[in-house]
Structure formats: structure tokens, C-alpha cells
Amino acid sequence: MDERISSLQSENRTYPPTPAFAAAANVDESAFDRARELGHVAFWEEQARRLAWDRQWHTAHEWSPATEAADGTLSVPAAGWFLGGRLNVAVNCVDRHVDAGDGERVALHFEGEPGDRRSITYAELQRQVSRAANALESLGIVAGDRVVVYLPVIPETIIITLAIARIGAVHSLVFGGFSAEALRFRVEDTGAKLLVTTDGQFRRGSAVPVKGIADDAVDGNPAVETVLVVKRTGDLTPEIPWTDGRDVWWHEVVDTASPEHAAQAFDAEHPLFIIYTSGTTGKPKGLVHTSGGYLTQTSWTHWAMFDSKPGDVYWCTADLAWVTAHTYEIYGPLSNGVTQVIYEGTPNTPTPTRHFEIIERYGVTTYYTAPTLIRTLMSWFPDGVPARFDLRSIRLLGTVGEAINPEAWVWFHENIGGGTAPIVDTWWQSETGAAIVAPLPGVTTLKPGSATRSLPGLSAKVVDGDGVEVPRGGGGFLVIDQTWPAMARTVWGNPERYRDAYWSRFASHGYFLAGDGAAYDDDGYIWLLGRIDDVINVSGHRLSTIEIESALVSHPGIAEAAVVGVPDATTGQAIAAFVIPSRNRPTERSTAIEDLDIDGWRGLGAELTDELRAHVAVAIGPIAKPRTVVVVPDLPKTRSGKIMRRLLVEAVSGDVAGDVTSLQDDSVLPRISAILRD
Known part of the structure; x- marks a missing residue:
């Protein structure tokens, strides 16, 4: 069955590493040679x-793929890495740096949304994690127990996460903006004994009560024995519900605990955390990641991809509940002894220059963020970063979450990176645990919009519907064709779902199906084409949403775009484009973009439709011209920066349903629906 995806757009701009960067890089071309020479298992060993291991492993890797039995059923695949080995993940992230004499190095620069700031050294982090570990044990938490963490981006989130890992419990972090319903599902599904939350949170300049949401989530759940509460907003949210005998204050049980804790080692395959997929369709899946393999790949890829060096100040902008932050904001940077920035608030609170201020204040050297934010910054600052901000400390940039449009890549490189900083465009997922496809900044010649190639010791391919690798220039399914240490081991409580979701489609080949479409260019670079479910079939042509969106964003009047397929009686599906205009977009009316009413947005759509259709026809081809162009003030996005295109399809049909709890701003969809209505 040929299910190739048409790849219509080309990108010829290239950015090789500078000689100075390549000469000082942590990793050179020999890493690929070494991985090929050793084989992937020995390379990861x-x-x-x-x-730091307390006991070495006796078996580096075991793998039982999904195989078909005589009755046609598939077995559930099972993987193990570094079996027999024992280590403590938290010790590897904190204690060993203190033991090495780096205790006075700053681990965390915290910036709160209201402007409060704290800097925490590795020695202080060790004391705080030890206090939290002792407090957890005093509350009856033991190895294997599940703890749900419902907190914003504050130091206590990292402290409690590391403390849970330190005692061998299993954490599940939940975005602090999720509803009680979304939180309840995760608490019940994990069977958590403890929920950690706050009295309130700061969101877009306001103090918002949170404890009541947490209470609703655990109401009637006998498994939850304790709710541990961090005082964050205090007198700004005074009416805090309280259940005596269940609820305890952080400052009363953690801050008063002993700062010394004797950590024990756990098996490499001991569960470390459960992370839930966003649930854009169906029930969220709780993916289980274990300790030794996950930390191995997480630590090395962070060190290699981000060229991590002493003295760097690293900032990953993700919310701590997302896998991006687990891997490249908690475990990766801390395992490498990095100084990093964490920021509680939104990028435009109180002004759109907040990120520039933070970069300048702390001398950020590595800035890792989502394409959505980059496109937003483009719309806020079409003429570039204001000259009053000094971003010369930046030496490396990174992107994560979805494919980046080439024009956004170039804007990021020139305006944030000063035209010199390489961009590490990473492809990976909650399921993979750590990066699979990404450039090495001292080795790889970069192309705007491409995550380039698989990292050393890893292997991804683009195949057709029969599992046959497509030729150069061809598109199809992105698969991972050999095992890797950070792979999710199962879906919590439902191993059959793990098999069916990821391994059944290409079981005869042993491929992991990522769920993304991709294409090779003539040099063998991988280009992400969007989720397989987002591919649009127009008159038999399977078109990539990412390529059409990139063409739209390359228009000077467009800051961001999302493309979806909608029913069409003639072509089967037609292309509907939702676009956000640039602030400098000239209009035929005097009203500023940000002040347009519903009729104004519709009118702007009428102005732009023919212009954008013609632009896409030139950039890609007439087959990719949108039938409909809708100009909107914003797009429905998750807090991790992904556009929820499924909601746009439902908005066109007038029937929005399903899980919308992961939306960053729940007011966006009603505004889009109002613009669509006659």
C-alpha cells in the first residue's frame, strides 16, 4: 500500500558550523563513526x-519485539536497558556535583512572574531535595508509590520532583493550568497517594486560586492520603479550602525536615515517572519511563546537542509538566551540572519583552523554546529585537514541539542568535523520552526547517505504508527502526494499548511508529511534515500541513498559520488556512490589528484570501492553494506550544468536542468560532 506524503517545498539555504564553534564543540564527526563501529547497544553502554552507578549492569540490553502468534495475535513488546545496574537518579543530578566540589555553582536562577527572584546553588539544592525526601518519607511515601505534582514553574517543582526520584517513588507532573477533571483523571489513573499543589498561581498578572481545583480533583478518592500545599500566592488568594488530617503546608513539613538524607540506589528499570500524552483525541496515555536508560540518553543528548559547557547559562522555556522539561529542564541539565533559568510566567507579562529581559539579566547562553513562541515573537517584533536589549550572550539556540517554519528559523537565527548561533532543531516525543533526530552544532550543516539526521546511536527512517524506505525526495511515515535507551516501556495499566498504538502497524519490521509524517530531501535530511492524522488528501494528493503553513508564514504579512483539511464534495478534502497577521500588516481600514472586532477580522480575511492563495501557488504549487483563508487573532495551542488543529476542523463544522483541557488560552476557540459564523 503506497501511503507516501507529497513533499512539495524545497529549501536551499545552508548554515555550516563556524570553524571556531566546531573546534571547541563537545562532539565531532567521530561520534557517528564510533556508534557505527560499536553498534548502538555498546555505544549507549x-x-x-x-x-554514577552504585552497581554495574550485567546485561546491557534485552528486547522482545511484538511478534505474531499462530492465532494472529501480537505479543506485547518489552525492553530493558542496563539490567542489574543500580543508581539513584537524584544523586546523579545533584549530590555528585556537590561531591565533585561544585556545590557553590548556581543550579537554578528562578524568576517569578511578579518579579521575585531566587538563585539556588547545587549545595542548597541538595539540602532542599534532602528535606523534601525526608518529608515524603514522613508522610508514608515509599519506593514505587505514585505522587502527582500539580505546580507551576517554581523551584519547589524541581525540588519535589527530584525528592520523589531520590526515594524511588514515581512522579507524574501535571500542568498547573489543567482543570479539575484533567487532574482527577491523572490522580485516579496513577493511583497516587500524594498530591502536591499550591494555594494559588500567578497567571498573566493575576493571582489565581488553585487549591479548590486540587480539592475537586481528589474529592472522594480514598487512595489520596495527603495533599501537600506550597504557599505561593499567600494573602492574594486568602480563601483557601482546607481539609484537616489530609492537607499539610510545605513550609511546615518540608522546610522543617532534616537537610541530610541517605539515598539508596534503585534498579535501572525502576519506574521514574509517568507522563500523559495531551489527549487531543481519546483518553490520555500514561507513558512509563524508567531510570537508567532514560537518564543515560537524556544526559548524553543534552551534553552533545546543546554543547553543554561549564559557565553556560541554559534556559528551556517549557512548562515543567511537559516531557520537554522533564528531559531538558530537569534531568538533562542537572545531570550535567548546568546553571539554568526557570521562569514562572507568560512571555508577555507584563510586557512582550520579558524574555529578552531575562536573557540579558542572567546572561543566557543557550535558549531552547517552541516554534510557536518564535512565531509569536516575530509578530510582536516584526522589525527585530529592540536595540536596547543586549542578547550577545546567546551562543546556541534550540527548538522543540513541532517543525519550525524556515522563515521563523531564519528570524530566530538572525534576531535572537545574532546571525551566528547555531539552531538545534530537535525531533522527539513523550514516547521517545529524549531526542532522536537533531543536529550536532559542531558537526551538522543546518537547513532552516529540518531537524537534519538521527543522532549517533539512534536511527529513524521514512517509510511507505508497506514499511519500505522511501527514496530521497519522498515522504511517508517516520519510524524508529532500532531500540533506544530512553524509550517508554509501556502505557501505565494498559500494555496492550502501548503495543497497538506504537508497534502493531509495522510489527513485521520491528518499527516504532511515531505518528508523524516526514520526508527526505536530496541530501537525506529529514523534514517533518506534521502528524499523520493532519495530512490533507486533495484530489488524491496527500499534502503536508507543515509545508503549506511554512509557505503562508513566508508571506511578509503573516506571523503564524495553521492548515487543516475540511470536507469538500469535489476534491474529498479542501485546505482551510487559519492565519495570524503580522502587526505591521497594512490594512484598508484605520483600526489597528489588535483592536479589530469580529467584522474587522472577517474583512481582513477577505482582503488577504486572494493574495495568500496566489502566494502559496507560487511557493508550492496550485494544488496546495487554500480554499478558505480565515484571519484570526490567535490559534488554539497547548501550553507546550503545539497547535491543536483538530479543534480548528471542529470549529469549521460547528461542533467542538473532545479534550480541550490542555489549551493554553481557552478564550481563543470561541473567538475563532465567532469569526467563522455568518
């Missing part, structure tokens, strides 16, 4: 030795 070599990287595992970067960590």
Missing part, C-alpha cells in the same frame, strides 16, 4: 558510564 559507553554513554551510561558518564553517570
Whole structure:
């Protein structure tokens, strides 16, 4: 069955590493040679030795793929890495740096949304994590227990996460903006004994009560024995519901605990955390990640991709509940002894320059963020970063979450990176645990919009519907064709769903199906084409949403775009484009873009439709011209920066349903629906 995806757009701009960067880089071309020479298992054994192990493993890797029985049923695949090895993940992230004499190095620069700031050294982090570990044990939490963490981006979130890992419990972090219903599902599904939350949170300049949401989520759940509450907003949210005998204050049980804690080691396959997929369709899946393999790949890829060096100040902008932050904001940076920034608030609170201020204040050297934010910054600052901000500390940039449009890549490189900083465009997922496809900044010649190639010791391919690798220039399904240490081991409580979701489609080949479409260019670079479910079939042509969106964003009047397929009686599906105009977009009316009413947005759509259709026809081809162009003030996005295109399809049909709890701003969809209505 040929299910190739048409790849119509080309990108010829290239950015090789500068000689100075390449000469000082942590990793050179020999890493690829080494991985090929050793084989992927022995290569990852070599990287595992970067960590501190209490006991070495006896078996590097075991793998039982999904195989078909005589009755046609598939077995559930099972993987193990570094079996017999024992380590403590938190010790690897904190204690060993203190033991090495780096206790006075700053681990965390925290910036709160209201402007409060704290800097925490590795020695202080060790004391705080030890206090939290002692407090958890005093509350009856033991190895294997599940703890749900419902907190914003504050130091206590990292402290409690590391403390849970330190005692061998299993954490599940939940975005602090989720509803009680979404939180309840995760608490019940994990069977958590403890929920950690706050009295309130700061969101877009306001103090918002949170404890009541947490209470609703655990109401009637006998498994939850304790709710541990961090005082964050205090007198700004005074009416805090309280259940005596269940609720305890952080400052009363953690801050008063002993700062010394004797950590024990756990098996490499001991569960470390459960992270839930966003649930854009169906029930969210709780993916289980274990300790030794996950930390091995997480630590090495962070060190290699971000060229992590002493003295760097690293900032990953993700919310701590997302897998991006688990891997490249908690475990990766801390395992490498990095100084990093964490920021509680939104990018435009109180002004759209907040991120520039933070970069300048702390001397950020590595800035890792989502394409959505980059496109937003483009719309806020079409003429570039205001000259009053000094961003010269930046030496490396990174992107994550979805494919980045080439024009956004170039804007990021020139305006945030000063035209010199390489961009590490990473492809990976909650399921993969750590990066799979990404450039090495001292090795790889970059192309705007491409995550380039698989990292050393890893392998991804683009195949057709029969599992046959497509030729150069062809598109199809992105698969991972060999095992990797950070792979999710199962879906919590439902191993059959793990098999069916990821391994059944290409079981005869042993491929992991990522769920993304991709294409090779003539040099063998991988280009992400969007989720397979988002591919649009127009008159038999399977078109990539990402390519059409990139063409739209390349228009000077457009800051961001989302493309979806909608029913069409003639072509089967037609292309509907939702676009956000640039602030400098000239209009035929005097009203500023940000002040347009519903009729104004419709009118702007009428102005732009023919212009954008013609632009896409030139950039890609007439087959990719949108039938409909809708100009909107914003798009429905998750807090991790992904556009929820499924909601746009439902908005066109007038029937929005399903899980919308992961939306960053729940007011966006009603505004889009109002613009669509006659």
C-alpha cells in the first residue's frame, strides 16, 4: 500500500558550523563513526558510564519485539536497558556535583512572574531535595508509590520532583493550568497517594486560586492520603479550602525536615515517572519511563546537542509538566551540572519583552523554546529585537514541539542568535523520552526547517505504508527502526494499548511508529511534515500541513498559520488556512490589528484570501492553494506550544468536542468560532 506524503517545498539555504564553534564543540564527526563501529547497544553502554552507578549492569540490553502468534495475535513488546545496574537518579543530578566540589555553582536562577527572584546553588539544592525526601518519607511515601505534582514553574517543582526520584517513588507532573477533571483523571489513573499543589498561581498578572481545583480533583478518592500545599500566592488568594488530617503546608513539613538524607540506589528499570500524552483525541496515555536508560540518553543528548559547557547559562522555556522539561529542564541539565533559568510566567507579562529581559539579566547562553513562541515573537517584533536589549550572550539556540517554519528559523537565527548561533532543531516525543533526530552544532550543516539526521546511536527512517524506505525526495511515515535507551516501556495499566498504538502497524519490521509524517530531501535530511492524522488528501494528493503553513508564514504579512483539511464534495478534502497577521500588516481600514472586532477580522480575511492563495501557488504549487483563508487573532495551542488543529476542523463544522483541557488560552476557540459564523 503506497501511503507516501507529497513533499512539495524545497529549501536551499545552508548554515555550516563556524570553524571556531566546531573546534571547541563537545562532539565531532567521530561520534557517528564510533556508534557505527560499536553498534548502538555498546555505544549507549559507553554513554551510561558518564553517570554514577552504585552497581554495574550485567546485561546491557534485552528486547522482545511484538511478534505474531499462530492465532494472529501480537505479543506485547518489552525492553530493558542496563539490567542489574543500580543508581539513584537524584544523586546523579545533584549530590555528585556537590561531591565533585561544585556545590557553590548556581543550579537554578528562578524568576517569578511578579518579579521575585531566587538563585539556588547545587549545595542548597541538595539540602532542599534532602528535606523534601525526608518529608515524603514522613508522610508514608515509599519506593514505587505514585505522587502527582500539580505546580507551576517554581523551584519547589524541581525540588519535589527530584525528592520523589531520590526515594524511588514515581512522579507524574501535571500542568498547573489543567482543570479539575484533567487532574482527577491523572490522580485516579496513577493511583497516587500524594498530591502536591499550591494555594494559588500567578497567571498573566493575576493571582489565581488553585487549591479548590486540587480539592475537586481528589474529592472522594480514598487512595489520596495527603495533599501537600506550597504557599505561593499567600494573602492574594486568602480563601483557601482546607481539609484537616489530609492537607499539610510545605513550609511546615518540608522546610522543617532534616537537610541530610541517605539515598539508596534503585534498579535501572525502576519506574521514574509517568507522563500523559495531551489527549487531543481519546483518553490520555500514561507513558512509563524508567531510570537508567532514560537518564543515560537524556544526559548524553543534552551534553552533545546543546554543547553543554561549564559557565553556560541554559534556559528551556517549557512548562515543567511537559516531557520537554522533564528531559531538558530537569534531568538533562542537572545531570550535567548546568546553571539554568526557570521562569514562572507568560512571555508577555507584563510586557512582550520579558524574555529578552531575562536573557540579558542572567546572561543566557543557550535558549531552547517552541516554534510557536518564535512565531509569536516575530509578530510582536516584526522589525527585530529592540536595540536596547543586549542578547550577545546567546551562543546556541534550540527548538522543540513541532517543525519550525524556515522563515521563523531564519528570524530566530538572525534576531535572537545574532546571525551566528547555531539552531538545534530537535525531533522527539513523550514516547521517545529524549531526542532522536537533531543536529550536532559542531558537526551538522543546518537547513532552516529540518531537524537534519538521527543522532549517533539512534536511527529513524521514512517509510511507505508497506514499511519500505522511501527514496530521497519522498515522504511517508517516520519510524524508529532500532531500540533506544530512553524509550517508554509501556502505557501505565494498559500494555496492550502501548503495543497497538506504537508497534502493531509495522510489527513485521520491528518499527516504532511515531505518528508523524516526514520526508527526505536530496541530501537525506529529514523534514517533518506534521502528524499523520493532519495530512490533507486533495484530489488524491496527500499534502503536508507543515509545508503549506511554512509557505503562508513566508508571506511578509503573516506571523503564524495553521492548515487543516475540511470536507469538500469535489476534491474529498479542501485546505482551510487559519492565519495570524503580522502587526505591521497594512490594512484598508484605520483600526489597528489588535483592536479589530469580529467584522474587522472577517474583512481582513477577505482582503488577504486572494493574495495568500496566489502566494502559496507560487511557493508550492496550485494544488496546495487554500480554499478558505480565515484571519484570526490567535490559534488554539497547548501550553507546550503545539497547535491543536483538530479543534480548528471542529470549529469549521460547528461542533467542538473532545479534550480541550490542555489549551493554553481557552478564550481563543470561541473567538475563532465567532469569526467563522455568518
